[in-house]
Amino acid sequence: MNAICLNFKVHLPYQYKKYHFFNIGSDHEYVDYEAGKHMLRQVAQRCYMPANAMMMDLIEKYGNKVSFTFTISGTMMEMMQIFAPELLNSFKQLITTGRIELMATPYYHSLAAIKSSDEFKKQVKMHQKKTMEIFGVKPRNFINTDMVYADYIGVILSEMGFKGAVVEGAKHVLGWRSPNYVYSNPIARNFKLLFRNQDLSDDIAIRFSNTFWTGYPLTAEKFLDWIMRDPNHRTITIAMDYRVLGDYMDTSSGIFHFFTNIPRTVFQYTDFQFLTPDEIFNKMDSVAAVYIPNETSWQAAERDTSFWLGNDLQRDFFNKLYALEEAVKYSNDKALLNDWRRLQDADYLGDMNLRWLTEQNISNKKFSPYNAYINLVNIYNDLEMRIQQLKFSRMVVRKKMRNEKSEELVFEP
């Protein structure tokens, strides 16, 4: 039995407003909700809505034979609830067909896994709870933020009761091995791993509309031919950002047409089935354990964490932020905790990547990684100040209580 597993990541970050240094200490509202709403609606119109409609059509047409996998972050669910309920409904409809698997992921699209296992577990549980609340299903398998994964993360997940995870098929960890089998964690042996097929995924996600590419134009037949050419085709795991459909790749590139044709072509020429990670983990055994001592991800050419933590600005912000963890949690202040967690979104770290200085094709010419850093550090400074104030006011309260007690003692006979 051979399987194709199609994974889509659904996430948009909150947009922070321009936070000036003179606001530090006085303005505790960081998020520009209007900008976030605008962004969400724009992407929904270009991508999410038409793509959902296409998925629905495919499921209606082929029934149980097709299936898809979504990873919807908690942030995204929150935003959809507030700004795009019609989009949330369309996801709900898709999920009620039963042909969609929802994957667990950190609620805030964070990199907590590599910094604080405590926070990581908390966010994964939050995400599970939110998914249950909104879609009525409990995710049993896991995809981390942009597929960040290492052995120790697998161990934590296994302890949390997850069956397996989809991870990046990075060539430097797989070596001679094919990504097209089910593997397992070398420590937690029953924690299964599906590796994303890098080449085939990026043929769609990155190269599809590139007219200079030798594979252009990519058709469903050609794509299937490439899959079949590899003798080790047990499970082909394709994963990408959902935004590839209609947003990163414009509708005019034929991306929707391509996806619509894939199931028909597959059923016509091969014995492949469309399965979700859960079905694959149930049906297939692991062929071997793969050691992944250092973190891998699907970002950039390096396929490690250097996309988010490659320069001093990024590391500085990342370390600063998690240094607050204890104080934030100790404060027991819900608003503070929420603001702190929102700041953990990996996309903000990605904005500080200095490669944006030289890369030409950014929509916003005024965008600068330095400004991204400045803005976030200003927000961070305000957050820090709030913690200090909280500590101080609690100290005053405690002192007061102590004084009152002593007074009471004095007055007691």
Added chain:
Amino acid sequence: MECILKKSMTILMFGWEFPPHITGGLGTACFGLTKSLSMMGVNIIFVVPKAYGDENNEVANVVGADSVPFNNIDMIESAQKSDFKYLSINSALVPYLSEEQYYQMVNNPTTCIAKKEDSKTAYFSFSGTYGPDLYSEVERYSIVAASIADSYSFDAIHCHDWLTYKAGIEAKRVSKKPLLIHVHATEYDRSGTGKINQRIYDIERQGMEAADKIICVSNLTKDIVVNHYHQSIDKIVVIHNGVEKTYSHMVNLKRKTKKIVTFLGRITYQKGPEYFVNAAYKVMEVDKDVHFVMVGSGDMYNRMVALVAKSGMADRFHFTGFLQQNEVNKILSLSDVYVMPSVSEPFGISALEALQFDVPIVISRQSGVSEVVDNALKVDYWDSDAMADAIYALLHHSTLKRTMTKAAKKDLTNLSWQAAAFKLKSIYSEVIKFTQLDYSSVEG
């Protein structure tokens, strides 16, 4: 055809200043270019209005227009009669005029012509500065240029900024050699839109019309030349300036506790000093431990002093007046942030100099240097909030400062006078080749 390319060429260059007698970026740029050109085997005759005798003759043959004799008495007489007598003009429109120089000018008006009694030859006298008698100097310069063009042999003429355009036009008329004009700044940069000096604009326009090639120091300047001077894009080449390597470790004075933010430039509308003061005020509201320094002089000096006094920042906001290069270097090595809030800056070499001293820079988007430096904080000159944000961030986040200055080293290595000179040399060959073909076909 190939022999033209191989033959070492001689360029007649007209400038207004040459090191060590410089007052602004123009002299620095001329020196940097000629130095690198001469290393590439290009001979340069560099004409300045007044040669002091201590110019660096290694890189170019520096000729003072005041030492070129005149035989044509008619021309001198017509020169005396016409409008280049003593002309008092608004000093705000004259670039690089310090107040000391201004008073000197007004008190000692230069004598126009010094005739030698024993012979018929005559010499013009030049101040070589930017005094109120500037227009007449420009005219006199052009007359001398004709005579220079007659007595030297060269392959092309290269003029730097409007002061020398007339000289270039004259030289071209006499010698029939191609003319290149180098636009380091335009009247629109100096005075902002709306209140330009028509006379200067006319000279600039004439120069551009007469030129075979127009060299702009940035795309920003190119746009101005296209939109305001209506020149064809084909005629324009952009050559970004470079920066001369200074040995910053030679001036190491870092023994201070206060944070210093520096503005460096003429205190005039073009450089946006009031936006710097506004940003300083915003920073100081939050952080009292910052000192702001404004280096330079200019027509808005008094207004800025008054503005600072009015905002109550006088104890932390310092004016130094005009400073010589070695003092500028000292200030730069003491600075924590360099700010260039120019309203319209064709290039802005001083920002690169600050980078050489490992000083992070905040520059306006309306500057040529922002086209070539990635690792700077770029703001719109009018956005004092953003400017203050940038200054504050660089003062308070050491990681940011460190990362930026480290990365800016890469930007600097790409910006050398050699690269600029290399581009320039190929343009010389191109125009020389073209005009030779042109004239030979006419003759044939």
